Amino acid sequence: MDNRIVILTGAGVSAESGLGTFRDKGGIWTKYDLAEVATPEGFQRDPGKVHEFYNARRQNCAQASPNAAHAALARLEERHLGDVLIVTQNVDDLHERAGSRRVIHMHGRLMRALCAACGETWDAAAVMSPEDACPQCRAQVTRPDIVWFGEMPYQMDEIYEALGDADLFVSIGTSGQVYPAAGFVQEARMAGIRTLELNLEPSDGTSAFDEVRHGQATDIIPSWVDEVLSGR
Numbered sequence: 452m453d454n455r456i457v458i459l460t461g462a463g464v465s466a467e468s469g470l471g472t473f474r475d476k477g478g479i480w481t482k483y484d485l486a487e488v489a490t491p492e493g494f495q496r497d498p499g500k501v502h503e504f505y506n507a508r509r510q511n512c513a514q515a516s517p518n519a520a521h522a523a524l525a526r527l528e529e530r531h532l533g534d535v536l537i538v539t540q541n542v543d544d545l546h547e548r549a550g551s552r553r554v555i556h557m558h559g560r561l562m563r564a565l566c567a568a569c570g571e572t573w574d575a576a577a578v579m580s581p582e583d584a585c586p587q588c589r590a591q592v593t594r595p596d597i598v599w600f601g602e603m604p605y606q607m608d609e610i611y612e613a614l615g616d617a618d619l620f621v622s623i624g625t626s627g628q629v630y631p632a633a634g635f636v637q638e639a640r641m642a643g644i645r646t647l648e649l650n651l652e653p654s655d656g657t658s659a660f661d662e663v664r665h666g667q668a669t670d671i672i673p674s675w676v677d678e679v680l681s682g683r
């Protein structure tokens with residue numbers, strides 16, 4: 452039995468909840484210039500534009516609901532006799548709202564705010580603006596608690612430790628283009644861990660996986676979870 456399962460998720464797991472993916476046709480990075488809204492330099496240049504970008508996504512997220520793929524992963528965590536850890540690149544809270552408890556948000560969380568001066572974090576207001584003052588130090592450099600390009604993702608030590616101990620690494624709904632997340636499958640392979648990709652179509656890292664299944668997340672995730680829970 453695959454006792455310890457580490458699951459990496461990307462935007463594809465939230466796609467059927469109506470939250471945009473990044474690099475598909477009509478994806479977020481086809482509408483916004485990543486350099487302007489998802490880098491520290493972009494935030495320095497125009498914090499208002501960055502807040503606008505994340506305010507819109509925070510609103511979408513609040514109006515969205517978890518889908519059958521999120522629910523299946525929560526069921527896996529609840530019923531699997533071994534250990535299940537979700538490492539998500541997503542900044543939405545749909546895994547938690549579906550009932551998952553062990554979730555690491557390596558790229559941060561849309562619903563949290565961060566003070567760029569003192570590092571304090573708190574629940575973000577629905578609408579954030581450059582004038583907001585930090586509740587701790589009162590500085591007016593509050594930002595979404597998001598990891599931008601060029602910034603170190605969160606909890607990397609914990610992630611690599613879990614990866615090293617896993618029996619199975621599963622990558623769900625990600626194009627495998629953003630590092631260091633896209634490199635996790637290589638880490639798993641080097642540690643001799645079985646790897647599975649569940650995605651709508653081949654990702655950039657598909658050839659590195661022992662097994663690959665293609666389809667909509669709300670179809671292939673529940674059926675994979677049923678297989679694991681029935682011991683097949």
Ligand code: BV8
Pocket residue numbers: 460461462463464466467472473474475478489540541542558597598599600601602603604624625626627628629630631649650651652653654666667668669
């Ligand atoms: C860092 C912000 C270093 C939040 C994001 C090598 C090593 C290390 C770094 C680099 C490297 N090479 C380049 C880099 C730099 C960079 C990088 O990787 N650039 C890429 C573009 C080449 N990486 C970084 O900057 C990272 N930081 O490395 O720091 C460092 C070291 C020391 C000290 C300081 C720093 C930080 C990366 C995080 C950036 N922030 N997001 C936000 O706005 O959301 S990344 C962004 O991309 C999102 O977080 C998103 O989650 C992530 C990954 O995208 P995906 O989730 O894969 O989404 P995508 O649209 O691409 O794909 C969706 C997939 O779903 C598709 O395959 C599609 O087929 C599938 N799908 C669609 N619908 C469905 C479906 N599947 C199933 N069912 C469906 N219905």
